[in-house]
Amino acid sequence: MELNINRKIQEIYTDFTIKIDNLLKKRKELLKLYRQKLEEAKIKEVKDSISK
Amino acid sequence: MNKEGLPTSDTSNTETLEKQERPLVVENKEDGVAFAEKILNKIKDYLKSFSNKEEAIKKIESTVFFDDPTIKEQIKNEINLDNQLTEIDTEVEKVQIKASENVNLVVSNFSKAYHHPDYRDKVANEIKEARNTGQDAEAIRSSFYDKTATEKENFESQEKERSVAEIMKEKDMVIVHAIPLSIMNRQSTPENNPMLKTGGHQDFETSVEILSGLSPTIATSIASSERNHNGLYYPSGVILGEGKILMARSEDAGSVAHGLYKRISKFNSDSAIDSEINVNKAKEKGFISDYNELTVEKPQIAGLFYDLTEEPELPLENPNKKEMIEHELRYNGKVLTKEEIAEIDEDWKRRREEDIEDKRQTERVRKLDLYEMKKFSKKLNVPLYTFKNENGELKKYKTTFLPSEAENYYLNVVKPKADQLWKEYSENKENKEKEKIYHNYIYGDEFMKAKSKGIKIEKNDYILEEVTAKDIYESKRDISDEERKKMIEDIKNKGILSETAEKEVDKKFKNLNQQI
Numbered sequence: 001m002e003l004n005i006n007r008k009i010q011e012i013y014t015d016f017t018i019k020i021d022n023l024l025k026k027r028k029e030l031l032k033l034y035r036q037k038l039e040e041a042k043i044k045e046v047k048d049s050i051s052k
Numbered sequence: 053m054n055k056e057g058l059p060t061s062d063t064s065n066t067e068t069l070e071k072q073e074r075p076l077v078v079e080n081k082e083d084g085v086a087f088a089e090k091i092l093n094k095i096k097d098y099l100k101s102f103s104n105k106e107e108a109i110k111k112i113e114s115t116v117f118f119d120d121p122t123i124k125e126q127i128k129n130e131i132n133l134d135n136q137l138t139e140i141d142t143e144v145e146k147v148q149i150k151a152s153e154n155v156n157l158v159v160s161n162f163s164k165a166y167h168h169p170d171y172r173d174k175v176a177n178e179i180k181e182a183r184n185t186g187q188d189a190e191a192i193r194s195s196f197y198d199k200t201a202t203e204k205e206n207f208e209s210q211e212k213e214r215s216v217a218e219i220m221k222e223k224d225m226v227i228v229h230a231i232p233l234s235i236m237n238r239q240s241t242p243e244n245n246p247m248l249k250t251g252g253h254q255d256f257e258t259s260v261e262i263l264s265g266l267s268p269t270i271a272t273s274i275a276s277s278e279r280n281h282n283g284l285y286y287p288s289g290v291i292l293g294e295g296k297i298l299m300a301r302s303e304d305a306g307s308v309a310h311g312l313y314k315r316i317s318k319f320n321s322d323s324a325i326d327s328e329i330n331v332n333k334a335k336e337k338g339f340i341s342d343y344n345e346l347t348v349e350k351p352q353i354a355g356l357f358y359d360l361t362e363e364p365e366l367p368l369e370n371p372n373k374k375e376m377i378e379h380e381l382r383y384n385g386k387v388l389t390k391e392e393i394a395e396i397d398e399d400w401k402r403r404r405e406e407d408i409e410d411k412r413q414t415e416r417v418r419k420l421d422l423y424e425m426k427k428f429s430k431k432l433n434v435p436l437y438t439f440k441n442e443n444g445e446l447k448k449y450k451t452t453f454l455p456s457e458a459e460n461y462y463l464n465v466v467k468p469k470a471d472q473l474w475k476e477y478s479e480n481k482e483n484k485e486k487e488k489i490y491h492n493y494i495y496g497d498e499f500m501k502a503k504s505k506g507i508k509i510e511k512n513d514y515i516l517e518e519v520t521a522k523d524i525y526e527s528k529r530d531i532s533d534e535e536r537k538k539m540i541e542d543i544k545n546k547g548i549l550s551e552t553a554e555k556e557v558d559k560k561f562k563n564l565n566q567q568i
Contacts, residue, residue: 005158005201008201009155013094016151030137035115038112045118045120
């Protein structure tokens with residue numbers, strides 16, 4: 001009987017970690033995109049200043 | 053950072069978000085409650101090692117510098133960074149809360165919802181006693197939660213057997229909550245309804261409003277032609293269209309409310325739920341009460357009902373006359389004289405006359421009752437069904453009222469005139485002339501006859517269409533959130549609910565208040 005409760009709780013926790021990890025992955029991708037855009041903008045700024 | 057001011061490829065500056073959490077190994081011997089606490093802490097702590105939105109952005113921005121300070125904002129707006137991050141963070145919080153709730157549900161909420169408070173107190177005392185005497189208290193506690201988890205699993209697997217809707221569709225049974233049309237006839241006690249300041253003595257309309265708006269756990273019956281009065285506690289009330297059956301008995305179970313959403317039998321101090329539900333057995337005629345009892349949670353109304361069954365006339369002769377004569381001979385050695393037999397006949401004749409008069413009175417009351425039911429059906433926007441026991445079968449009829457000239461005349465001509473006369477009188481109560489005119493009118497022939505005819509429903513004022521329980525279910529109308537919110541406000545304004553009950557309602561419907 002004990003195993004039943006523990007197993008259910010385990011399932012809830014596993015489900016939780018999967019959902020959270022998916023959300024955090026999305027977050028990571030978004031921040032990565034931001035960083036990438038910043039880098040592109042910096043490159044452009046540098047190129048523009050050189051061409052002047 | 054290189055000489056152009058660009059960051060070098062430095063993965064330590066990139067938000068590291070992959071957390072390699074291995075699933076926990078379930079330790080078979082670990083106590084369920086202790087394991088739940090461990091998991092709840094893990095859920096709480098899961099995100100502690102990750103930086104929040106502002107820190108994460110700051111960390112990235114610290115690696116890149118611009119001459120133009122507005123560039124960062126422009127890029128953020130371009131990719132809608134702030135809003136998207138906020139959405140994700142909100143979703144993360146919801147997932148965390150939901151997971152914690154679900155863990156708690158497995159372990160403890162079911163026991164709180166469905167176990168008798170006396171039973172829970174008993175277990176708590178046993179645990180306390182065990183701790184005092186050095187016995188294994190944790191074994192008692194985990195045994196209680198083991199039982200709870202099994203009961204919950206069992207309960208959840210019986211969705212179909214416990215569903216009012218499925219029973220209606222598959223077994224053609226109607227589950228009703230009887231409500232008298234007159235408060236004077238109500239037999240509730242404050243013990244049965246401690247959550248209501250009225251102790252259950254509120255009018256028909258308010259009772260329906262409470263049921264519809266709050267969906268409290270209620271006592272109900274399966275209408276049955278095998279029982280006296282069709283197994284109905286009162287001849288009027290509501291038919292359920294949905295709900296979950298917690299307990300089903302072929303007799304009165306003596307259920308009492310412990311809160312708006314918990315109802316427990318006086319005769320069972322263990323749990324609010326039966327491990328199995330057998331409605332066929334509950335419907336069978338019992339030995340003691342005229343009605344069976346089922347407790348139902350989350351009820352929804354499909355319609356109103358009124359019982360139009362006509363009891364058969366008593367036979368001309370006492371059907372037990374022969375037995376009475378034989379009984380005297382067998383047990384008292386006495387042969388009844390002609391006079392004594394004539395007395396039996398006289399008694400029966402008197403009884404028959406009383407019965408005929410009772411039926412006439414019942415018929416008069418029914419005509420008025422049906423009018424009331426017609427008004428409620430219209431006001432509450434809920435169909436009315438009538439029951440009739442015909443040749444041992446309980447038939448159900450959708451009742452449609454025809455336009456009534458008598459009613460129109462009363463409501464649109466006579467009553468407005470009486471209201472006007474009352475208004476004129478009440479504005480100046482010193483005016484004896486106005487008082488006389490008013491009283492003469494409402495006690496005069498025109499008003500009395502019009503009212504008498506106008507507020508009665510005769511047999512030719514309605515048509516009946518036979519329906520099944522499935523038809524009744526399919527005609528059910530769901531209550532909108534706006535309607536429910538209005539009902540809750542009305543009930544609160546009437547001051548019917550106890551303080552505890554109001555808190556229960558606020559907790560149960562807090563999302564409703566936030567939505568609207």
